[in-house]
Amino acid sequence: NQNLATAKDQLEQNNKELRDLNQKIASANDQMTRDLEAAARVQRALLPAEETLQFDCGDVAWRYVPCHGLAGDFLNVFQLDEDHIGLFVVDVSGHGVPSSLLSVTVGRFLTPKASDSSVLVRLREDGSTEVVSPVEVATELNQQFQSQDFSELYFTFIYCVVNSKTGEMRYTASGHPPLLHISTAGEAAFETLHSLPVGFFPEAEYEEKTIQLQKGERVYLYSDGVTEAMDKDLEQFGDDSLKEVISLNRS
Template identity: 30%
Template sequence: MTVQPNPVDRPAPLTGAIRRVLIVDDSRLQLRILNAILTRWGFEVLQAVSGVEALRIAAVSEPDLILSDWMMPQMTGLELCRRFRALKREGYGYFILLTSKSEKGEVAEGLDAGADDFLTKPVNAEELRARINAGERVVSMERQLSEKNREVSEAFARLKEVHEAIDKDLRQARTIQQSLIPERVKEIGTSRVSLFLQPCGHVGGDLVGMFNPGHERLGLYSIDVSGHGITSAMVTARVAGYLSSKFPDQNIALEKRFDRFYAMRDPVETARLLNQRLAADPGVEEYLTMAYVAGDLRTGRMRMVQAGHSQPLLLRAGGEVEFIGTGGLPIGLVDAVDHEQHVVTMRKGDRLLLYSDGFTEAVLRNGEMLGEEGLVQLFRDSVKVGEGPDLLADLYWRLTAEMRAADQLDDDVSAALLEFDVL
């Protein structure tokens, strides 16, 4: 390999991306010539007389640039390039093959082996300098990209840690929200109450519940807080405290009489008190819809208030269907609101279903929503095969079987079921 030295000294590299250069040639004379030129230009120069030696040096010192002759005994520059590319290293190493080969096929072979550039012999110092400058730009951009990738990787790792912490908190929040429904099924006299709750995410804005202050009296409710996620779940937690089954003295639907027992307030009064508490909270923009029933399980008389919630479905033992309620304003939307009370009498074998709009607004495979008629049909089918919590589970299964995306709910789904005088 013959090098034509350039008598004019050149300044040090502009970017400094290439500092350490490994020259590989079986001719020691050519090594001395290249070493003199590169040293004068300010590079740290390493030398190897064979490809095998070059690989050992490259594995330890990680040169920024390799200048290698193509034709060498034992290992050609082409094979050296392939093996160099296979080494594990932190940054990119630029590889220039020095050769007398200029045919397109041989150049393509060198590119396939991983070479970045070529210099034909005899090497001109000006051209060598230009090729190194080109390599400087490539290595500099690669290092900038690697640094950005490192920063992105570190940021992603931090985000992953944060996500895992949030996910852990959400799983715990889901457990806490599920605990808001301590009893999923309860038999009261000859009647049975069952509850079902399936959030569309970790936590949701739906809430169902019941309380039994004694003497076959029942409070049953279905609530849907506006929005989804953590904020809605926090509101449901507060409302669950207002309608607590464990602490009757905190339950706004109950009123203590004669320091001896708790009487059930009128549902309209219960809705008013709940609205008063939610509307008075500063900074809370969430509101909720609610269907609430105060029932006498001895007579079957059910007093009900519907505050913007889905109309409760009454399925008579004989198969007749009634939707109860006329709408009404949600709870917490305005400071003062009066709701209408509805009264129905249940008879032996009747079933009353309170449910969220996650049922009726579920999108089916045909692109349409289930709607009230679809819910009635699913409910009738489920009544034929199950009772209590099994009935609600079957109802949910039938719903998801009909949905367009059965594995992804768009809204929370919840239901409260009263089976009257069935035991």
């Protein structure tokens, strides 16, 4: 039957085209996966080289465990000058490529330059440098990274400056989860600052607090990926669990 033969030929042609299309889609997906993996490697390469860094005021240890290859979180630790170190955590809203690109952009913006002024270190007229206060840094970030509306990307941010000689730590937070401070007696306390994330309002104001760190005390910075992680029953880990776990394992 001629009609059946024609229909069979058409079906075979359609199946071939479908196989070719599936092959192209699979190839495109493989390429996209490779590109995302490469981007994730680049993002991770911009993090501190060592997961434990030693300074005069003590050690700084960090862990970076994104849920996906690319993450909207970023962190850094660095020497600002002879007497001060800086450390920050940035958490961009959303997931995927747009969030990761913004997190890296903000991270590079916050990286101090070797021989010039930056948002973190101010160059004086006499050639000496001055560490910019955390609240000034937050204000400058908010001016530089304004969203056009609330649907666009924004980010939370916590930034600390530690005097390695005296142990004084100044810090600010922009809509970020509170810093967790562990005293020498093992008491855990969240140090909360109330402020909006970066990018909402150009006139937003930010707070700054000071903690006098004593030998043996610890400070924890983290993103909401820790406290909002869910178990098999869809219960969030939460602030109380974080405080309990850190208190029990403070040694």
